[in-house]
Amino acid sequence: QTGSANTNPSDSADDEYITSVSIGTPAQVLPLDFDTGSSDLWVFSSETPKSSASGHVTYSPSKSSTAKKLSGSTWSIKYGDKSSSSGDVYTDVVTIGGFSVKTQAVESATKVSTQFVQDTLISGLVGLGFDIGNQVSPRPQKTWFSNAASSLAEPLFTADLRHQETGSYNFGFIDTSLAKGTIGYTPADGSEGYWGFTATGYSVGGAKLNRNSITGIADTGTTLLLLPDNIVDAYYNNVESAEYDDSQEGVVFDCSEDLPSFSFGVGGQTITISGDLLNLTPIEEGSSTCFGGLQSSSDIGTNIFGDVALKAALVVFDLGNERLGWAQK
Numbered sequence: 001q002t003g004s005a006n007t008n009p010s011d012s013a014d015d016e017y018i019t020s021v022s023i024g025t026p027a028q029v030l031p032l033d034f035d036t037g038s039s040d041l042w043v044f045s046s047e048t049p050k051s052s053a054s055g056h057v058t059y060s061p062s063k064s065s066t067a068k069k070l071s072g073s074t075w076s077i078k079y080g081d082k083s084s085s086s087g088d089v090y091t092d093v094v095t096i097g098g099f100s101v102k103t104q105a106v107e108s109a110t111k112v113s114t115q116f117v118q119d120t121l122i123s124g125l126v127g128l129g130f131d132i133g134n135q136v137s138p139r140p141q142k143t144w145f146s147n148a149a150s151s152l153a154e155p156l157f158t159a160d161l162r163h164q165e166t167g168s169y170n171f172g173f174i175d176t177s178l179a180k181g182t183i184g185y186t187p188a189d190g191s192e193g194y195w196g197f198t199a200t201g202y203s204v205g206g207a208k209l210n211r212n213s214i215t216g217i218a219d220t221g222t223t224l225l226l227l228p229d230n231i232v233d234a235y236y237n238n239v240e241s242a243e244y245d246d247s248q249e250g251v252v253f254d255c256s257e258d259l260p261s262f263s264f265g266v267g268g269q270t271i272t273i274s275g276d277l278l279n280l281t282p283i284e285e286g287s288s289t290c291f292g293g294l295q296s297s298s299d300i301g302t303n304i305f306g307d308v309a310l311k312a313a314l315v316v317f318d319l320g321n322e323r324l325g326w327a328q329k
């Protein structure tokens with residue numbers, strides 16, 4: 001068995017990617033953010049304060065004949081961007097891309113932080129990280145993919161995120177036609193709940209890859225490519241107008257600049273992110289100053305290959321073999 005779901009950028013900056021998910025009987029369809037950087041499936045619900053839920057599609061367990069309360073269970077999660085949510089837990093049928101998991105833990109939000117209240121484009125997250133990262137207590141729950149893996153043709157999923165166009169999350173199979181290059185595989189470290197891996201080197205503007213390894217995570221839930229200062233500086237030294245903007249908390253430059261590409265090595269392959277994928281967006285509507293897709297990871301503590309990097313590749317999240325595959329797109 002397999003599943004295939006389309007995913008769409010939320011806005012002109014590809015800030016996040018939205019995928020429709022069916023929950024319950026009859027189906028309640030919610031727009032959710034698939035996130036390989038976390039391991040909880042949580043939703044805005046009938047239990048979310050009305051003032052917070054305004055403008056959001058919500059899940060009502062009371063309207064689902066297959067919903068069951070997981071009594072005594074609660075959850076609470078804090079994300080890298082300081083957003084947070086918490087609540088209680090139900091189990092229900094969850095269908096993604098035509099594949100159904102009958103008894104999936106659906107974490108219902110009784111509290112959501114301001115960022116989530118304001119982001120009416122999504123009604124929650126589908127965590128696609130490792131089960132060890134799940135935040136339900138007293139008994140941690142499995143992710144949708146972990147529950148699905150044993151029934152899928154292959155225990156893997158792929159992410160094909162695209163700039164300003166529809167992409168896909170495929171479960172149980174690899175559609176190699178989505179990629180131009182060969183898929184290079186490298187071991188994945190799930191010990192922290194993330195899809196951790198080590199890139200073997202990098203280069204700017206098509207130069208030869210150096211051999212400076214970069215350890216980080218493949219994270220569909222993070223917008224940017226976040227790397228160490230030495231790499232960020234090496235890149236922006238090639239961008240005449242680049243400067244750090246305190247108010248934007250990142251490097252900005254003239255939107256008219258012709259940005260160099262950025263490449264990294266992984267699994268014996270080279271993934272090249274084109275210059276235009278590295279220009280995220282004007283800092284404000286109509287501004288001629290643009291915000292960089294590559295920014296510093298120095299105050300985070302880990303390097304993050306987020307959507308800016310993932311848009312250049314077909315990425316295989318292979319749970320069965322504990323490995324990540326990367327192919328140029």
Ligand SMILES: CCCC[C@H](NC(=O)[C@H](Cc1ccccc1)NC(=O)N1CCOCC1)C(=O)N[C@@H](CC1CCCCC1)C(O)(O)C(F)(F)C(=O)NC
Pocket residue numbers: 015016033035036037038078079080081082083115119125219220221222223224300304
């Ligand atoms: C500091 C490094 C991580 C920052 C990362 N967040 C981000 O990357 C958010 C995502 C977002 C987009 C649109 C609207 C709202 C949020 N974007 C963001 O901070 N920016 C600011 C810079 O310009 C680009 C957009 C994050 O916390 N990612 C979470 C998942 C997100 C949480 C907030 C809602 C969207 C999903 C994560 O799970 O991927 C994580 F791994 F970082 C994490 O915190 N795991 C526990």
